[in-house]
Amino acid sequence: MHTMWKGTISFGLVNIPVKLHAATENKDIKLRQLHEECKSPVEYEKRCPVCEKEIESDEIVKAYEYAKNKFVVLDKEDLDQLKKEQEDKAVEIMDFVKLEEIDPIYFERSYFISPSEGGAKAYSLLRQALGDTGKIGIAKIIIRSKEQLAIVRVYENTLLMETIHFPDEVRAIQDVPNVPEETELSKKELSTAVTLIDQLTAEFDPEKYKDDYRTALMDLIEAKKNNEEVTTAKDKPKPDNVTNLMDALEKSLEKTKGTKKKKTTKRKTTTSGKKKTS
Template sequence: MHTMWKGTISFGLVNIPIKLHSATENKDIKLRQLHNECHTPIQYERTCPHCEREIENEEIVKAYEYAKNKFVVLDEEELQQLKKEQEDKAVEIIDFVKLEEIDPIYFEKSYYMSPDESGSKAYALLRRALKDTGKIGIAKIIIRSKEQLAIVRIYENTLLMETIHFPDEVRDVRDVPNVPEEEEVGDKELKTAVSLVDQLTTEFEPNQYKDEYRTALMELIEAKKNDEEITTAKEQPAPDNVTNLMDALEKSLERTKGQKGGTKKKTTKSTTKKKSTSKANQPKEKKTS
């Protein structure tokens, strides 16, 4: 399992060297965009509208837009130094709370925590402490240049770190439009609704829920493959130095031919004129008797 982050997490004076591994994966079926005429994959280029040309990676800098078209440019060295200062800090569990006190709207992404070679005993100690108290830990961690609020809890027999949103990242529910205020609900309608809820109530078994759209899409793709309804993108000739050199040589040759033709014609005319002038200026020979 790929390691996403490596560091130390602590509670009190106990330090646990750990590794984080992504606990979930995105299984969305990625569809490519092709040109309908030749079925070649579409490419997107980074261009500067002001300079009207494509931009290379080394020409790009990061900046914060604090007002319309007003930017504060941040050097990569400054960002890396700031990142290093934060990442060098050990992740500390700062509070312990009950899981039910946190609304699921705050939950973001889950990571399995595994102990480093020397951290097994401390790992087991934290796991047992959380289990016996029924609490979860609150910590801060920097992942991919972003500081994250996180919880540490037990999932089956493994410690799980789950990043959660900061309060200012959760939008105010009062901004949601058209939410009705408290309204009178008829007893008959309410009784019917409650009965329906009771009939559909069961224990949560995650394996019984399937992504039906993804399954149907893969079946469609496989059917088209079996019927050989497939297309192959036309291979694009890869430009190389030889091709570029030949193009440059041929263009240079054409340009040289044009220049020589014009120069030669002009030179001939000039030479003819010069010869005529020279002949006219020569002194006439005297006849001798």
């Protein structure tokens, strides 16, 4: 399992060298976009609209837009230093709380925690202590240049870290449109709804739920592939020096159109000193 973060988790004077591994994976079926005419993959280039040219990655800098078209440019060195300062800190568990005190809206991503060399005993100590108390730890961690609020809890026999949103990242419910106020309901309506919920109540079994759309989409793809309803992208044409030369000449001609100065009319001077047009 790929290690995506290494560091230490501490609570009190106990330090645990650990590694994080992604606990979930995205199984969405990724579809490519092709040009309908020739069935070739569509490319997306990084292009500057002002300089009107394609730019390389090393020509790009990061900036914060504090007002429309006004930016504060952040040097790579500054960002790297800031990132290092934060990542070098141990992940310290700040508080222990009950899991049910956290609303699911806060939860984001899950990571398995494994002990690094020399950390097995401290890992086991935290796992056992969390299990015995029924508590979870609240901590902060830097992942991919972003500070995250996180919880540490026991999942089966493994420590699990779940990143959670900061309070200001959860939008205010007052901003949700068209939410009705308390509505008067009849006893019969409410009783019927409660009865229906009771009839559909079951123990949660994750194996019971499948991604029907993904399954159907893969079946469709396999059927088309088996029926040889497939296409092969054409090779990108190699540059032709002659064609390029002609393109350059034609573009040059376009630029020169309309730039020629109009011929001035010749004028002769009469004996009276006045000029007349010939």
